[in-house]
Amino acid sequence: MSKTTQKVPCLPDVPDLADLPVERLEAMHDAAAAVLASERELAETGSSVVMEVLRGQGDFLTWERYPKGDQFDLENHSHYFYHAHAPEEMAEDENGHFHLFVRPAGVNRRMDPWRLPGATVPEEPGDRFVHIGAISVDSYGRLIRIFATNRWVTNETLYRSEDVIPLLERFRVETGEPSQVLNDWLTNLVILYRPQLEALLRQRDVTLQTWMSEYPDKDVLEDRTLQNTGEVFVNHAGQIAAIEAALGI
Secondary structure (H helix, E strand, O other), rough: OOOOOOOOOOOOOOOOOOOOOOHHHHHHHHHHHHHHHHHHHHHHOOOOOHHHHHOOOOOOOOOOOOOEEEEEEEOOEEEEEEOOOOHHHHHOOOEEEEEEEHHHHHOOOOOOOOOOOOOOOOOOOOHHEEEEEEEEEOOOHHHHHHHHHHHHHHHOOOHHHHHHHHHHHHHHOOOOOOHHHHHHHHHHHHOHHHHHHHHHHHHHHHHHHHHHHHHHHHHHHOOOOOOEEEEEEHHHHHHHHHHHHHHOO
């Protein structure tokens, strides 16, 4: 669990994959190979995903977003940035985390925002971006956890989890900046850990509704005491073993 006074729901590290379609499992297996290839390439050059995103960015400062100006793939309507909080707000050994988004152009304009009490919904659909999850790493760039957040954390437009889940397929960063190998790694991580991302989005909805029931006088979506709505600690070996077991290989 992350080091914070808030008790963050912690999900199982490897969900049951038995009911997933074979095509999805095969895509996850291919993504695992791509993730490992990216990590091997970085290791062989003495680099890491942290070094790649911070290269040429100056001092690494708490709350600053990297790369400066964030990273966008306008063709694929995808966006991310990396940053760090104060140590007590992060997981043990966490250096920082990547926040991943689908931009407004990738969101169906007919999709109805989740208008919970206190929800901020931009009038123009073209201003409504979606946070699909966050990925924590240590100082060596090794994956630690995946987590979801309350609305205020990223200022996103909130949609129900079942509307956001299909957007996971849209996240893809194919630009060469700040690093193609980093972008490949992030793109394939979303495929590899999609079951966990889906579970976290569903847990986010449950957490928000639970807090609204328990604290009816609070503006829960803007409540700074509710930052992360769920987290899952993950590792490649366990995920690959579960995929291969489900595939029977």
